[in-house]
Amino acid sequence: MAVLHITTPPTAAVIKRVRAGDEVYFSGRVMTARDKAHRWLLKHDFKPLHNAVLYHCGPMYEYNQDGSINILAAGPTTSARFNHYTPQLIKQYNIRAIMGKGGMDQGVRTALKGIGIYCAAIGGAAVYYAHCITKVHKVYKQEFGMTDAIWELEVKDFPVFCMMDSKGKSLFAEVERKSRHNRKQLYA
Amino acid sequence: MLKTHGNILTLTGQPKRHDLISAIVEMYRVAVTHLPTDVVTGLKTGLKKETNPRAKHVLKTMLQNIDMADCETKPLCQDTGIPLVYVKYQSKKYKQLELKKIIKDATTVATKEVPLRANAYDLIQGKVIGNYPVIYFKETEDQSQIQLLLKGGGSENVSRVYQLPDRSIGADRDFDGIEKCILDAVIKAQGRGCPPYIIGAAVCGNMEEASYRAKNRHLLSINQHNPIPKLAAFEKRILKKINALDIGPMGVGGKTTALGMKFTARYVHPASWFVGVSIGCWSMRRTTLHLP
Numbered sequence: 331m332a333v334l335h336i337t338t339p340p341t342a343a344v345i346k347r348v349r350a351g352d353e354v355y356f357s358g359r360v361m362t363a364r365d366k367a368h369r370w371l372l373k374h375d376f377k378p379l380h381n382a383v384l385y386h387c388g389p390m391y392e393y394n395q396d397g398s399i400n401i402l403a404a405g406p407t408t409s410a411r412f413n414h415y416t417p418q419l420i421k422q423y424n425i426r427a428i429m430g431k432g433g434m435d436q437g438v439r440t441a442l443k444g445i446g447i448y449c450a451a452i453g454g455a456a457v458y459y460a461h462c463i464t465k466v467h468k469v470y471k472q473e474f475g476m477t478d479a480i481w482e483l484e485v486k487d488f489p490v491f492c493m494m495d496s497k498g499k500s501l502f503a504e505v506e507r508k509s510r511h512n513r514k515q516l517y518a
Numbered sequence: 519m520l521k522t523h524g525n526i527l528t529l530t531g532q533p534k535r536h537d538l539i540s541a542i543v544e545m546y547r548v549a550v551t552h553l554p555t556d557v558v559t560g561l562k563t564g565l566k567k568e569t570n571p572r573a574k575h576v577l578k579t580m581l582q583n584i585d586m587a588d589c590e591t592k593p594l595c596q597d598t599g600i601p602l603v604y605v606k607y608q609s610k611k612y613k614q615l616e617l618k619k620i621i622k623d624a625t626t627v628a629t630k631e632v633p634l635r636a637n638a639y640d641l642i643q644g645k646v647i648g649n650y651p652v653i654y655f656k657e658t659e660d661q662s663q664i665q666l667l668l669k670g671g672g673s674e675n676v677s678r679v680y681q682l683p684d685r686s687i688g689a690d691r692d693f694d695g696i697e698k699c700i701l702d703a704v705i706k707a708q709g710r711g712c713p714p715y716i717i718g719a720a721v722c723g724n725m726e727e728a729s730y731r732a733k734n735r736h737l738l739s740i741n742q743h744n745p746i747p748k749l750a751a752f753e754k755r756i757l758k759k760i761n762a763l764d765i766g767p768m769g770v771g772g773k774t775t776a777l778g779m780k781f782t783a784r785y786v787h788p789a790s791w792f793v794g795v796s797i798g799c800w801s802m803r804r805t806t807l808h809l810p
Contacts, residue, residue, distance in 0.1 A: 387596075390593055390598075390635045392633060402596075402633070403592060403595060407597070431710070432769060433709060433769065450770070452583075453595075453672060453768055453799065454595045454799060454801040455579050456587075456593065456594065456595045457583050475636070475639060475645070491572065491770070493770075502709065502769060505708070509763040509765050512763045513763060516701075
């Protein structure tokens with residue numbers, strides 16, 4: 331298990347070096363997208379998302395006195411909700427790294443093969459992650475509601491685990507397979 | 519006067535409407551920033567037992583997050599859920615309709631001040647309206663109290679209701695069948711609902727009662743002993759089996775898949791056996807407010 335520091339947007343070569351199980355620290359610009367955003371993004375061409383690192387998240391925030399936004403809590407949301415949209419999103423926007431929680435399905439694993447990675451953040455550790463967000467660049471599509479809007483964030487050493495690598499290895503799939511086997515053993 | 523001790527708040531004297539509102543806002547603040555001691559202890563015990571390095575790292579980060587939220591009075595998780603409010607009231611002292619209005623007003627204030635994430639989306643108007651609490655009232659002769667439960671959408675999405683028999687998981691109408699439902703819900707959830715989980719389950723003759731009673735198990739401390747020996751043994755057995763699955767915290771593998779398991783059995787109907795399985799995330803936010 332290696333520890334890697336990656337600046338966004340990551341190059342193809344850097345992403346190919348990341349292995350499932352590696353600890354990854356992202357620094358630079360990341361974009362959030364949730365349910366409404368995914369549907370919208372597939373029907374439009376949204377320039378800021380091209381080559382971006384995607385974060386499945388709907389932050390909690392407050393306004394500072396000068397009108398700028400202060401992020402209070404920003405943990406990951408469940409990635410599986412976007413399974414259906416993600417293969418096309420990866421293709422359309424040249425996405426090379428996705429951060430979220432709980433893992434994604436076989437379709438996403440196939441779509442990432444040879445080109446991208448899926449990384450898991452720790453669900454509920456929202457204050458911890460908020461500390462890694464240094465700036466809110468912009469909030470797009472606020473008409474979706476602030477949670478579902480597309481946030482352009484600046485992060486510094488944002489810590490995640492690579493759970494699916496570009497070679498097609500998925501640690502979540504291994505855990506699931508093992509847990510099903512363990513259940514069988516309980517009733518053997 | 520309002521006194522706070524951990525996650526228990528006590529209001530004394532003769533509170534006016536605005537006193538009740540501020541006490542409920544405080545309840546929200548304590549709930550979203552401060553995890554109950556039993557849950558924190560459960561996570562620490564899990565960390566001690568855990569041998570998987572990735573699981574250890576996950577649990578350590580969770581504990582670090584708990585400290586940060588506590589010190590900075592910031593919400594533990596960005597998803598403050600749909601507020602669930604369980605009210606027990608003495609009818610000679612309180613009126614249900616008045617309490618309902620107070621709780622709604624307090625929720626609006628808390629959304630702005632604590633803050634809570636505005637989670638209620640009105641499909642008809644097509645916009646977010648803030649937060650809308652779900653309130654359950656029960657009359658009592660004991661002391662009046664309000665309990666607040668906040669769980670995020672991730673864990674709500676992996677909760678389920680089963681009907682027995684269920685051939686797909688080999689579950690018949692008996693305790694073994696109920697056990698298979700609970701295990702199946704955890705297997706299907708994997709790491710998506712933020713384990714280590716706190717699980718509530720109930721068997722009842724109708725569907726909404728099964729899900730309601732499964733979920734209100736979350737109001738109990740995870741250490742609270744089931745007074746019915748048969749059920750206490752059942753809970754213990756299931757918890758052990760869940761933790762033998764090796765799903766682990768956040769589904770990265772490990773021994774700490776669930777911190778607690780609570781179960782209740784009500785009357786079943788000759789034709790209908792419903793098993794509700796409410797899966798709670800590790801960030802089980804709950805507070806109790808004792809009313810005068």
